Amino acid sequence: MEVSFKFDGSYLVGTEFLSPAELVAEAQAGTLLVTLTAAERGGVHADTPQPTLSVPAVGNFLSDGRPDLPLLPGDNPMQLEARHVRAFAQILVDGQVVSGSVSCLGGSFSPTCDSGRIQVSLDQVPPPGTHLLQVQNRNLLLSNELPILVQ
Numbered sequence: 001m002e003v004s005f006k007f008d009g010s011y012l013v014g015t016e017f018l019s020p021a022e023l024v025a026e027a028q029a030g031t032l033l034v035t036l037t038a039a040e041r042g043g044v045h046a047d048t049p050q051p052t053l054s055v056p057a058v059g060n061f062l063s064d065g066r067p068d069l070p071l072l073p074g075d076n077p078m079q080l081e082a083r084h085v086r087a088f089a090q091i092l093v094d095g096q097v098v099s100g101s102v103s104c105l106g107g108s109f110s111p112t113c114d115s116g117r118i119q120v121s122l123d124q125v126p127p128p129g130t131h132l133l134q135v136q137n138r139n140l141l142l143s144n145e146l147p148i149l150v151q
Contacts, residue, residue, distance in 0.1 A: 003034055051084040051143040070148045077121035085113050089135040099123040126150050
């Protein structure tokens with residue numbers, strides 16, 4: 001079944017219009033399963049791929065097999081695996097731009113970090129809880145969301 005967002009804020013689900021609250025209620029009740037896809041925006045080319053973030057893979061898993069996600073404030077700055085991250089990338093936490101810095105560890109930005117490892121330093125640690133970290137190359141694509149934990 002196709003779902004389309006309408007400019008009035010409703011969703012067309014098949015032939016029925018649903019409000020955002022109705023759409024969420026249908027999903028929570030298990031009567032609607034939605035996979036969201038989007039078209040690539042204009043101006044994006046193969047030479048400007050989406051940045052990706054991940055935690056270092058070797059030996060950094062907890063005893064239950066979960067990845068060792070950054071735990072702040074102790075892990076600020078965060079050392080991460082990264083691809084296609086450029087110098088002066090913006091930092092976002094929970095979808096909002098925040099102040100901080102991104103540096104290339106053991107390499108240089110030419111034009112992306114050639115070592116595959118970056119350090120992200122937040123000027124202000126978010127409140128306790130789970131948050132989503134992203135970077136965005138200037139006027140280009142956002143990275144994937146990487147969960148970070150704050151004590």
